[in-house]
Each structure stands twice: as C-alpha cells, then as structure tokens.
Amino acid sequence: MTTVHDAIDEFISHIAVERGLAANTVAAYRRDLKGYEEFLTDRGIHRIEEITDVEISEFARARGTTSARSSVVRAIVTVRNLHGFAVTEEMATTNPAKDIALPKVRQRLPKPLTVDEVARLLAAPDTTEVVGLRDVALLELLYSTGARVSEICALDVDDATTALASPDAGLKLSGKGDKERIVPLGSYARAAVDAYLVRARPSLAPLAKQADHALLLNERGRRLSRQSAWASMQQAAAKAGLSTEVSPHSLRHSFATHLLSGGADLRAVQELLGHSSVATTQI
Known part of the structure; x- marks a missing residue:
C-alpha cells in the first residue's frame, strides 16, 4: 500500500513535470x-487507502478555524486532485474527497483606481533616484499591460529590449501554466522602461555577486520579488496620498476597467489579461 507521503511526492512531481504547472502553483499545492499530511499523521493515518471522507471533512473543518474560506476551498480542491491522481495511478480504488462540499466564497474584487488616481500613483516615485526610476518602470508596465505582478517580475532584459526595438513590437509575457501572450506596450511604459535601462539598471546590476538577467532589480542587484514590488507600490500610493486600497491586482483591475469603459471589446481585454474564460473578465 502507498504511503500518504509517497503519494504526495508523486503527485507534486506529476503536476510540476508532466502538467507543467507554474512554480507558484506547485508551491501552493505543496503547502x-x-x-x-501532518493532519493525517496526527490521527495515525499513514497510507493513502486508509483515508475516508470523514478525515477529509475534519481536515476542512480544522482548516476553516484558522484560514479564510478561499484558502479552505483551495485546500479541498488540492486534496481532491491528490486522491483523483491516486486512483488514476492505482494507489487507491476510490476518491474519498470527490463528494466533499466546497464552502461558498464571496468574490471580492479590488476597487479600480480612477484615471486621476493612476496618474498620481505613476507620478509619485522620485525619478532623480535609481530606485524611483525602477518603480516608475514597474508601475507603468503593470498599468500599461494589465499584467500580473508575477509576470512583470519574471521579465528579463531581453524581453524588454525586444519590445523596445520596434514601435509595433509587443511585450511577451509568460502567464499561468506558462501560457505565453503578446501585449501592446504603450509609449509611456516604453519611455519609463528605456529610462530605467539607461539610467538605473546599470547602477543596480553590479551590486549582485552574479549577473542577473532580470529586467527589474532590487537594491542588491537581484530579481525584484513580488513582495518587494508590492512594497514599492505601497510607498508610491502613500506618497501620492491615495486612500484607495492599492495593490498590483488593483492596478490590473483598473487597466481592464478603464479599457472597457472606453469601449474596448470584452474578448480583446480577456486576451490581454490572459484569462482562460471571458466570464472571469466580466466580473
């Protein structure tokens, strides 16, 4: 009989290698x-075939006492996928999680910024400083493309220089599941990225022990993380005096809202955002 630990290891390997899920998604599954596994171990359950719907219901209930509903839903879906995989690979004969009900999650979207608020946010960083030039490039890229912050942080210098090489060239982004898409790069974003590459990045790059091909660098010359990007946005929002909640996702939501308000086609916006379903874009 297969142990829970071995089943999880094989499942993680499957989604990472065979299905090619994004690193952040795989990390969430692993967590x-x-x-x-720790919950089951505490109850003396070590083999995948021993698990019943009772244990899974108890796990969901215990998770609900410390986590948000959305986290509980994600955990149940993860467990359901694990057991489905176990059945497919003949580690178990049934999926005890298939009939576990998912708690209803109220969908909460960030309030979009107004055009004036976006303009104030973009103008907030001090462009006489290296970090300010980087932050303007970050903010302009987020708003100009509607990209996820992880997609912007994952950009390399070559991605930017290819997009800047021609006025008609777009920016290639790698989204969820490593799906690639090309998005237009507006003139303000082009100017901000060009200024950063010429006046800021050459000062940041030598700070790292090893050369990093990342487009956006932190103060140590390494790739800018999503957390650091979020912190930079908070500083810019505070400096701009914005009372509205500001995050990378709120800027992405603002991008879509402003396009749709201006008469853009819903399916065109869906493609720009990298949504697999138009229903997601409509929310």
Whole structure:
C-alpha cells in the first residue's frame, strides 16, 4: 500500500513535470498537502487507502478555524486532485474527497483606481533616484499591460529590449501554466522602461555577486520579488496620498476597467489579461 507521503511526492512531481504547472502553483499545492499530511499523521493515518471522507471533512473543518474560506476551498480542491491522481495511478480504488462540499466564497474584487488616481500613483516615485526610476518602470508596465505582478517580475532584459526595438513590437509575457501572450506596450511604459535601462539598471546590476538577467532589480542587484514590488507600490500610493486600497491586482483591475469603459471589446481585454474564460473578465 502507498504511503500518504509517497503519494504526495508523486503527485507534486506529476503536476510540476508532466502538467507543467507554474512554480507558484506547485508551491501552493505543496503547502496545502504538507498540512494535510501532518493532519493525517496526527490521527495515525499513514497510507493513502486508509483515508475516508470523514478525515477529509475534519481536515476542512480544522482548516476553516484558522484560514479564510478561499484558502479552505483551495485546500479541498488540492486534496481532491491528490486522491483523483491516486486512483488514476492505482494507489487507491476510490476518491474519498470527490463528494466533499466546497464552502461558498464571496468574490471580492479590488476597487479600480480612477484615471486621476493612476496618474498620481505613476507620478509619485522620485525619478532623480535609481530606485524611483525602477518603480516608475514597474508601475507603468503593470498599468500599461494589465499584467500580473508575477509576470512583470519574471521579465528579463531581453524581453524588454525586444519590445523596445520596434514601435509595433509587443511585450511577451509568460502567464499561468506558462501560457505565453503578446501585449501592446504603450509609449509611456516604453519611455519609463528605456529610462530605467539607461539610467538605473546599470547602477543596480553590479551590486549582485552574479549577473542577473532580470529586467527589474532590487537594491542588491537581484530579481525584484513580488513582495518587494508590492512594497514599492505601497510607498508610491502613500506618497501620492491615495486612500484607495492599492495593490498590483488593483492596478490590473483598473487597466481592464478603464479599457472597457472606453469601449474596448470584452474578448480583446480577456486576451490581454490572459484569462482562460471571458466570464472571469466580466466580473
């Protein structure tokens, strides 16, 4: 009989290698399943075939006492996928999670910024400083493309220089599941990225022990993380005096809202955002 630990290891390998899920998605699966394994171990359950719907219901209930509903839903779906995989690979005969009900999650979207608020945010960083030039490039890229912050942080210098090489060239982004798409790069974003590459990045790059091909660098010359990007946005929002909640996702939501308000086609916006379903864009 297959142990829970071995089943989880094989499942993680499957989604990472065979299905090619994004690193952040795989990491989320791994965190949820680590908690699941610890929960089962505490109850003396070590083999995948021993698990019943009772244990999974108890796991969901315990998770609900410390986590948001959205986190509970994600954990249950992760567990359900694990057991489905176990059945497919003949580690178990049934999926005890298939009939576990998912708690309803109220969908909450960030309030879009107004055009004036976006303009104030973009103008907030001090462009006489290296970090300010970088932050303007970050903010302009987020708003100009509607990209996820992880997609912007993942950009390399070559991605930017290719887009800047021609006025008609777009920016290639790698989204969820490593799906690639090309998005237009507006003149303000082009100017901000060009200024950063010429006046700021050459000062940041030598600070790293090893050369980093990342477009956006932190103060140590390494790739800018999503957390650091979020912190930079908070500083810019505070400097701009914005009372509205500001995050990378709120800027992405503002991008879509402003396009649709201006008469853009819904399906065109869907493609720009990299949504797999137009229903997601409509929300």
